[in-house]
Amino acid sequence: MRGLWLEDQKLSFRDDLANPVPKLGEALIKMRLAGICSTDLELWCGYYPYHDILGHEFVGEVVEAPGREDLAGKRVVGSISITCGGCEACLAGRKSHCINRKTLGIRNHAGAFADYLTLPTGNLYLVPDVVSDDEAVFTELLAAALEIQEQVHIQSGMRVLVVGAGRLGMLIAQSLALIGCDLKVVVRREAPALLLSSLGIKSIDVSEVQNSMADLVVEVTGSPQGFALSRKAVRPKGTLVLKSTFAGDVSLNLSSLVVDEISVIGSRCGPFAPALRLLAAKKINPLPLIESRFPLEKGVEALEHARHPGILKVLLFP
Amino acid sequence: MRGLWLEDQKLSFRDDLANPVPKLGEALIKMRLAGICSTDLELWCGYYPYHDILGHEFVGEVVEAPGREDLAGKRVVGSISITCGGCEACLAGRKSHCINRKTLGIRNHAGAFADYLTLPTGNLYLVPDVVSDDEAVFTELLAAALEIQEQVHIQSGMRVLVVGAGRLGMLIAQSLALIGCDLKVVVRREAPALLLSSLGIKSIDVSEVQNSMADLVVEVTGSPQGFALSRKAVRPKGTLVLKSTFAGDVSLNLSSLVVDEISVIGSRCGPFAPALRLLAAKKINPLPLIESRFPLEKGVEALEHARHPGILKVLLFP
Numbered sequence: 001m002r003g004l005w006l007e008d009q010k011l012s013f014r015d016d017l018a019n020p021v022p023k024l025g026e027a028l029i030k031m032r033l034a035g036i037c038s039t040d041l042e043l044w045c046g047y048y049p050y051h052d053i054l055g056h057e058f059v060g061e062v063v064e065a066p067g068r069e070d071l072a073g074k075r076v077v078g079s080i081s082i083t084c085g086g087c088e089a090c091l092a093g094r095k096s097h098c099i100n101r102k103t104l105g106i107r108n109h110a111g112a113f114a115d116y117l118t119l120p121t122g123n124l125y126l127v128p129d130v131v132s133d134d135e136a137v138f139t140e141l142l143a144a145a146l147e148i149q150e151q152v153h154i155q156s157g158m159r160v161l162v163v164g165a166g167r168l169g170m171l172i173a174q175s176l177a178l179i180g181c182d183l184k185v186v187v188r189r190e191a192p193a194l195l196l197s198s199l200g201i202k203s204i205d206v207s208e209v210q211n212s213m214a215d216l217v218v219e220v221t222g223s224p225q226g227f228a229l230s231r232k233a234v235r236p237k238g239t240l241v242l243k244s245t246f247a248g249d250v251s252l253n254l255s256s257l258v259v260d261e262i263s264v265i266g267s268r269c270g271p272f273a274p275a276l277r278l279l280a281a282k283k284i285n286p287l288p289l290i291e292s293r294f295p296l297e298k299g300v301e302a303l304e305h306a307r308h309p310g311i312l313k314v315l316l317f318p
Numbered sequence: 319m320r321g322l323w324l325e326d327q328k329l330s331f332r333d334d335l336a337n338p339v340p341k342l343g344e345a346l347i348k349m350r351l352a353g354i355c356s357t358d359l360e361l362w363c364g365y366y367p368y369h370d371i372l373g374h375e376f377v378g379e380v381v382e383a384p385g386r387e388d389l390a391g392k393r394v395v396g397s398i399s400i401t402c403g404g405c406e407a408c409l410a411g412r413k414s415h416c417i418n419r420k421t422l423g424i425r426n427h428a429g430a431f432a433d434y435l436t437l438p439t440g441n442l443y444l445v446p447d448v449v450s451d452d453e454a455v456f457t458e459l460l461a462a463a464l465e466i467q468e469q470v471h472i473q474s475g476m477r478v479l480v481v482g483a484g485r486l487g488m489l490i491a492q493s494l495a496l497i498g499c500d501l502k503v504v505v506r507r508e509a510p511a512l513l514l515s516s517l518g519i520k521s522i523d524v525s526e527v528q529n530s531m532a533d534l535v536v537e538v539t540g541s542p543q544g545f546a547l548s549r550k551a552v553r554p555k556g557t558l559v560l561k562s563t564f565a566g567d568v569s570l571n572l573s574s575l576v577v578d579e580i581s582v583i584g585s586r587c588g589p590f591a592p593a594l595r596l597l598a599a600k601k602i603n604p605l606p607l608i609e610s611r612f613p614l615e616k617g618v619e620a621l622e623h624a625r626h627p628g629i630l631k632v633l634l635f636p
Contacts, residue, residue: 089554097554097578099530151579212417227572236407236415245573252570254545255563257584260415261469264582266575 002318003053003114004299009046011054011300020110020118027065027121029076031296033133034058034112036306036314037141038167038222042245043106044303055113055316056080056105059127059136068121075127077139078119079272080104096269113299115318125272128280137315138171138286139275145171146278147270148241149179154216156180161213163230164220165192165203167289167313168243172218173201174284184214186229189310195288209233218243224250236260243267289313320636321371321432322617327364329372329618338428338436345383345439347394349614351451352376352430354624354632355459356485356540360563361424362621373431373634374398374423377445377454386439393445395457396437397590398422414587431617433636443590446598455633456489456604457593463489464596465588466559467497472534474498479531481548482538483510483521485607485631486561490536491519492602502532504547507628513606527551536561542568554578561585607631 002015022028035057043050058077065071083090083098090098104119105111127136145168154160154176162173162185173185173196185203187193193203212235219230222244234240240262257264278284291312294302299316306314320333340346353375361368376395383389401408401416408416422437423429445454463486472478472494480491480503491503491514503521505511511521530553537548540562552558558580575582596602609630612620617634624632 094555151581237412242572242576245576246571247573248571249569250572251567252572253564253566254560254568254570254584255565257582258560258563258586259584261584261586263469263584264575266572266577266579266581268576268579 001115002296004055004296004303005052006043006054007051009044011044011303013297013299017053017114019116022064022066022118024066025120025122026118027068027071027076027124028063029060029078029117029119030063031058031060031112031115031117031318032075033137034316035137035141036303036316038244039106040303041307047245047247048106050106052105053110053112053114053117054105055111056103057137057140058112058117059133059139060112060117062124063116065121071121071124075136076124077127077136077272077276078104078123078125079143079269080106080123080140081269082109082120082123113296113316115296125276128276131276131279134290135279135286138289138313139272139279141168142171142175142275142279142284142286143270143272144168144243144268145175145270146274147267148172148218148243149175150270151265151267152216152239152241154179154181158182158215159213160184160216160218161186161209161230161233162218162220163226163233164244165196166220169220170195170289170312171284171286172220172243174199175278176218177201178278178283191310198288199285212236212238214238216241220244222246231262234262236262239263239265241265241267286313290315293317319433320614322373322614322621323370324361324372325369327362329362329621331615331617335371335432337434340382340384340436342384343438343440344436345386345389345394345442346381347378347396347435347437348381349376349378349430349433349435349636350393351455352634353455353459354621354634356562357424358621359625365563365565366424368424370423371428371430371432371435372423373429374421375455375458376430376435377451377457378430378435380442381434383439389439389442393454394442395445395454395590395594396422396441396443397461397587398424398441398458399587400427400438400441431614431634433614443594446594449594449597452608453597453604456607456631457590457597459486460489460493460593460597460602460604461588461590462486462561462586463493463588464592465585466490466536466561467493468588469583469585470534470557470559472497472499476500476533477531478502478533479504479527479535479548479551480538481535481544481551482562483514484538487538488513488607488630489602489604490538490561492517493596494536495519496596496601509628516606517603530554532556534559538562540564552580554580557581557583559583559585604631608633611635
């Protein structure tokens with residue numbers, strides 16, 4: 001089959017890859033649409049050593065699923081952590097932190113930028129008919145946005161600031177807007193400001209960020225500068241959610257966190273079921289985030305394109 | 319009157335200080351017993367520029383309180399933040415984060431290492447008869463320990479690790495032991511291990527700290543090494559409470575906080591009322607923490623003594 005192969009930080013399109021064979025409890029899935037995420041770009045840059053097919057955002061169709069024949073032909077999305085079920089984290093219900101986990105297209109499990117992929121059937125979620133492929137491909141990213149609300153009780157009276165208006169920031173903003181809180185998104189460019197405005201969400205320029213202006217700040221730039229801006233904006237006894245990974249260490253004044261009693265909350269993958277419910281109910285509109293589409297065989301070009309600043313979602317089709 | 323005066327990082331005993339005069343709404347308090355805290359030692363080292371009488375842990379007797387004559391002769395302790403009542407933080411009920419706050423013996427308000435001090439009557443708490451001066455002088459420190467439970471919901475099934483067994487660490491350990499959680503305290507010396515054992519609390523050596531061994535870790539060393547040990551010990555999706563101030567910045571891998579979804583919670587002053595209730599009920603025993611007592615005129619010597627590693631609570635009497 002065809003796929004985008006990453007090895008020693010070299011990405012290549014290959015058409016000589018072996019078709020994956022589903023084991024009992026797994027499904028073989030034909031990719032219908034896949035999304036390029038910042039993590040894909042970071043893996044390409046060597047953020048984590050990974051040698052296999054890239055990609056973890058997808059919507060696909062089940063070809064076969066030994067032991068679950070009812071799934072054949074169904075349109076699905078899938079959570080990306082393949083867990084052992086037996087470690088302390090799994091037994092405590094924190095499956096996304098399984099110490100033996102493999103991760104689709106990220107760690108020890110071939111990814112979705114290919115004709116076919118496999119996942120355990122327990123990872124799959126049926127896509128409702130009213131959710132298009134273009135919407136469904138955002139399920140994983142929207143789930144990550146929703147994880148914030150799993151971790152922090154956000155009240156409607158709160159002043160909430162989202163720092164960063166990229167792919168994930170846009171979905172975070174839309175999900176937080178549903179709470180009815182006093183929401184603003186910090187942007188650096190006019191394009192995201194216009195897009196946010198069309199979605200009914202307020203934005204402010206970086207220069208308008210003031211000390212202690214927000215009860216809750218979501219940092220989604222992944223840059224030390226974005227972190228510093230976010231730290232400045234959160235008020236004493238407020239909460240700072242970190243939603244992006246950072247390259248390297250960041251120098252931090254821990255005393256100020258103590259004196260101001262700040263809560264810093266790391267946040268990663270989230271729940272698929274509410275993401276699909278919100279997409280089905282048309283409460284979240286990911287479609288304006290689609291910037292371009294490339295066929296799988298132009299995947300390297302697609303990832304090159306997605307690397308440019310300000311580019312939103314780039315999709316791959318078979 | 320007499321008092322310990324700090325100016326340009328020089329501490330001196332003086333007997334020529336003017337008696338403070340209480341304004342309407344304030345109480346004049348005669349100090350009965352005062353405690354030396356790490357913050358006093360840090361102020362002396364220049365951690366924050368402060369030029370006045372040092373000291374914020376005290377139990378005293380109200381001499382007079384204009385407008386609240388009923389308080390005269392009463393034994394009291396007092397919360398240390400003198401707040402404006404009108405700023406955003408005060409109006410939102412976060413008084414300890416008042417942006418205009420003065421702090422007893424720390425910022426813009428003369429402290430308790432003196433014959434007399436003043437505080438607003440709203441800051442005062444009557445000390446129950448069953449609570450001795452030796453116990454009451456720990457109220458402020460115990461309140462700081464209890465702040466952890468105001469911020470984090472600690473369940474009895476949790477594995478809790480307290481890193482640091484100094485003055486505050488000992489009270490944090492005692493307060494957390496009351497939850498019935500699986501509690502261990504990390505110690506470096508035999509003396510605190512023996513003291514903890516006498517209080518029925520388990521301790522482990524630094525060398526016994528393992529990766530992800532605790533659901534909740536309380537960092538109370540204030541050192542970068544203590545922070546690194548604490549970060550190592552907290553499990554994915556766990557909570558790390560910072561209870562001490564750190565000198566300088568600490569280099570931190572923020573990505574690991576995101577990937578492991580760690581919550582880092584800064585924690586400072588806490589509630590006096592439950593601290594007094596627990597002291598009155600003899601559920602917390604601070605008395606073994608008293609290491610020595612010095613008369614006020616030997617205060618400089620007392621602070622020199624308190625600086626030595628492993629020294630627990632040093633008290634000053636008039």
